[in-house]
Amino acid sequence: MHKQPDMPMDYDSLSSIYNEFRTGSLEIIEFITRTLDISSETSILDIGCGTGNHTLLLKQKSDATMIGVDVSWGMISKALAKSRSDEIEFAQALAEYLPFADSSFDLVLMIEVIHHLQDASQAIKDSFRVTRPGGRVCIVTQSHRQIEERTTSIFFPATVEIEKARYPTIVAIEKMLKKAGFSQVQSEITVFKINIDHEFLETVSRKGFSVLHLIDESEFNKGLIKLKKALAMNGEFESVLGYTFIFGMKERFVTV
Numbered sequence: 001m002h003k004q005p006d007m008p009m010d011y012d013s014l015s016s017i018y019n020e021f022r023t024g025s026l027e028i029i030e031f032i033t034r035t036l037d038i039s040s041e042t043s044i045l046d047i048g049c050g051t052g053n054h055t056l057l058l059k060q061k062s063d064a065t066m067i068g069v070d071v072s073w074g075m076i077s078k079a080l081a082k083s084r085s086d087e088i089e090f091a092q093a094l095a096e097y098l099p100f101a102d103s104s105f106d107l108v109l110m111i112e113v114i115h116h117l118q119d120a121s122q123a124i125k126d127s128f129r130v131t132r133p134g135g136r137v138c139i140v141t142q143s144h145r146q147i148e149e150r151t152t153s154i155f156f157p158a159t160v161e162i163e164k165a166r167y168p169t170i171v172a173i174e175k176m177l178k179k180a181g182f183s184q185v186q187s188e189i190t191v192f193k194i195n196i197d198h199e200f201l202e203t204v205s206r207k208g209f210s211v212l213h214l215i216d217e218s219e220f221n222k223g224l225i226k227l228k229k230a231l232a233m234n235g236e237f238e239s240v241l242g243y244t245f246i247f248g249m250k251e252r253f254v255t256v
């Protein structure tokens with residue numbers, strides 16, 4: 001039996017594996033800094049920041065004022081341990097009910113978070129509230145096609161339907177953004193190269209991707225053997241990983 005996709009994950013337990021094996025993607029951060037005007041004057045809220053990998057990378061790249069929030073204290077405590085004191089604020093908070101005043105941030109980010117949320121629509125509504133007029137939202141996720149094309153989907157085919165049930169479609173996210181009040185909603189598709197190497201194998205072996213906790217143990221073991229064989233036969237190989245970036249803006253003036 002697969003675990004139900006709507007069953008909440010134990011993020012506190014996952015936080016040690018995430019901290020050890022998941023790294024931030026420089027490509028994701030560079031795409032954001034290339035697309036949006038971010039400087040040391042920009043205030044950014046990173047919702048569902050996990051152990052702070054992307055929060056820290058974005059801070060290093062831009063020197064923006066960063067706050068990261070996550071529902072899991074396990075994740076937040078690891079983010080705090082990695083960040084130098086006062087460099088970035090991290091706090092435990094729910095995406096759906098953000099503990100910030102209206103119009104607090106120039107940019108609200110959610111990187112690989114939307115599929116984890118119990119109520120994505122409420123989280124987007126609250127993101128709109130805390131975005132200042134003229135500010136932006138950026139949601140980084142994967143389309144159902146990009147899920148099908150993942151390397152893990154080839155080795156663990158049982159993950160595909162589970163992920164499609166977890167991930168809202170891009171059209172659904174765009175609709176939620178517009179309904180919340182964001183305008184200029186647009187999506188950009190990216191493809192980044194990744195290395196399938198022993199580090200990737202280690203991440204998979206330790207179930208560093210949350211969906212690997214949702215498939216049968218027998219499916220997981222089958223996939224792991226296939227991946228080990230592929231690496232033993234071919235050595236390390238290159239693959240691709242696609243992401244979709246969905247942007248929106250909170251207009252300064254609302255016309256009636």
Ligand SMILES: C[S@@+](CC[C@H](N)C(=O)[O-])C[C@H]1O[C@@H](n2cnc3c(N)ncnc32)[C@H](O)[C@@H]1O
Nearest residue numbers: 011048049050070071072075094095111112116
């Ligand atoms: C896949 S991780 C992404 C972490 C980080 N954004 C990154 O890119 O490295 C998803 C994160 O969402 C957090 N999360 C899940 N539901 C949440 C909620 N309702 N409010 C805030 N964070 C949540 C989890 O604790 C987890 O750290």
